[in-house]
Amino acid sequence: MFVPIYDANRLRRIRFQYVTVGLIVVNVVIYLVFTATGETGALLSAYEITYGFIPAVVNGYADLPPHYVAVPEALNFVTYAFLHLNFWHLLGNMLFLWVFGDNVEDAFGHLRFLLFYLACAAAGAWLHAMVMPDSEATLVGASGAVSGVAAAYLMLHPRVWVWVLAFGRIPLYLPAWLLLAIWIGWQFALFIAGGEDVSYAAHAGGIFAGAALTLVLRQKGVPLFDSRIETPRAVELKRKDERGA
Numbered sequence: 001m002f003v004p005i006y007d008a009n010r011l012r013r014i015r016f017q018y019v020t021v022g023l024i025v026v027n028v029v030i031y032l033v034f035t036a037t038g039e040t041g042a043l044l045s046a047y048e049i050t051y052g053f054i055p056a057v058v059n060g061y062a063d064l065p066p067h068y069v070a071v072p073e074a075l076n077f078v079t080y081a082f083l084h085l086n087f088w089h090l091l092g093n094m095l096f097l098w099v100f101g102d103n104v105e106d107a108f109g110h111l112r113f114l115l116f117y118l119a120c121a122a123a124g125a126w127l128h129a130m131v132m133p134d135s136e137a138t139l140v141g142a143s144g145a146v147s148g149v150a151a152a153y154l155m156l157h158p159r160v161w162v163w164v165l166a167f168g169r170i171p172l173y174l175p176a177w178l179l180l181a182i183w184i185g186w187q188f189a190l191f192i193a194g195g196e197d198v199s200y201a202a203h204a205g206g207i208f209a210g211a212a213l214t215l216v217l218r219q220k221g222v223p224l225f226d227s228r229i230e231t232p233r234a235v236e237l238k239r240k241d242e243r244g245a
Contacts, residue, residue, distance in 0.1 A: 002164045002165070002166055002172075002174075002179055002182065002183055003092065003095055003164060003165040003168060004095060004096060004099040004100065004162055004163070004164050004179070005095070005099065005162075005163045005164060005165060005171075006099065006162070006163045007099055007100070007103070007160050007161070007162045007163070007176070008160070008161060009103050009157055009160045011102060011103070011106045012106055013106050013107070013109075013219065013222075014105065014106050014109070014110065017101065017102035017105045017106070018110055019101075019105050019110050019113050019114045019117070020097060020098070020101035020102050020105050020113070023097060023101070023114075023117065024094050024097060024098060026082060027082055027084065027090060027093070027094060027142060028090070028094070030082050030083065031083075031084050031087075031090050034047060034083070046068065047083065048083055048138045048140055049064065049068050049138060050064075050068050050069070050070045050071070051070070051071065051076065051079040051080065051082075051083055052076065052079075052080045052083055052138035052139060052140045053076045053077065053079075053080035053125045053128070053129075053138065053139040053140070054076070054135070054136060054137070054138055054139070055128060055129040055132050055133055055134065055135045055136075055139075056133070056134050056135055056136045057073070057076075057136075058073065058076070058125075058129050059129060059133045059134065061133070061134045061136075062134075062136055076125070077121070077122040077125045077126065078118050078121050078122055078125075080121070080125060080138075080139050080140050080141070081118075081121035081124075081125075081140075081141065081142045081144060081145050082142070083140035083141065084140065084141055084142070085140060085141070089141055093141060093142040093143055093146045094142075096146045096149065096150060097142070097146050097149060099162065100149050100150055100152075100153040101113075101117075101149050103153060103156065103157055103160075104116070104149050104152045104153055104156065107152075107156050107214075107218045107219060107222045108152075108217050108218055108219060109219055112217045112219075115217075116148065116152070116210075116213050116217050117145050117148070117149065118145070119148075119209055119213060120144060120145045120147065120148025120149070120205075120206040120209045120210050120213070121142070121144050121145035121148075121206070122209075123144065123148070123205040123206055123208065123209030124143070124144020124145065124147065124148075124199075124201075124202035124203065124204075124205040124206040124209070125139060125144060125202060125205070126205055127201045127202065127204060127205030127208070128144075128199045128201045128202040128205065130201075131201040132199075132201070139199055139202060141202075143199075143202055143203050143206070144202040144203060144205055144206035145206055146206070147184075147187065147202075147203045147204075147205075147206030147207045147210065148206040148207065148209050148210025148213070149210060150180055150183065150184065150207070150210070151180075151184065151206070151207045151208075151210030151211045151214070152210045152211070152213070152214040153176060153180065154176060154177065154180040154181070154184070155211060155214045155224055155225065156214065156218070156222070156224065156225075156226060157176055157226050158175070158176055158177035158180075158225055158226070159175055159176065159177060159226065160175070160176045160226075161173055161174065161175055161176070162174055162175070162176050162179055164179055184207055187200055187203040187204060187207065188200075188204060188207075191203065191204045
């Protein structure tokens with residue numbers, strides 16, 4: 001529905017969003033490795049069975065063949081979030097992470113943001129397993145973690161303005177509260193409706209975790225629902241003032 005492209009929300013506490021960029025690089029490299037080996041696009045490929053999240057296995061309804069077991073079962077709650085089925089799946093998640101992740105990392109700090117991201121991924125997998133306990137389909141993708149990032153951004157910077165592409169082609173300039181409220185509401189609507197091809201339960205789990213963890217992981221002095229409206233013009237003026245100081 002909406003694809004975020006750019007926000008004019010400068011960093012205030014960190015010099016650079018190392019964790020956000022690092023996560024994007026890791027996701028892209030893993031995707032390129034899978035593409036090079038011809039494994040991308042097959043939902044039940046060996047890589048996805050090994051590192052993806054399968055509710056039936058976690059809940060004890062099925063067992064993985066021994067030759068597919070490469071990591072402890074608990075790690076699949078996060079390893080699945082670094083696999084993507086195709087380029088568009090990867091691109092959508094990474095755009096959300098690129099636009100919103102830096103400011104959430106700025107509010108939390110590097111280490112807390114990394115823990116936050118992984119916890120949101122795990123929460124998404126957990127809710128997916130609760131909703132579909134005996135499913136043998138493999139869950140992959142960073143959507144649960146990225147949904148948590150979106151929820152955190154909504155709680156931290158609801159009035160920042162964001163450039164988006166509506167329906168993939170119409171440029172719009174929207175306040176974050178409107179963009180993310182519509183996006184989050186849409187995820188929950190599809191979760192309730194029971195979408196078949198996408199695990200909206202994982203999205204919902206990430207959103208719940210993201211909202212809850214924002215309350216406790218943000219650094220001291222970081223307010224909720226920041227009232228400042230950051231526009232490209234305002235950011236440029238601030239930069240000029242700082243250079244002249």
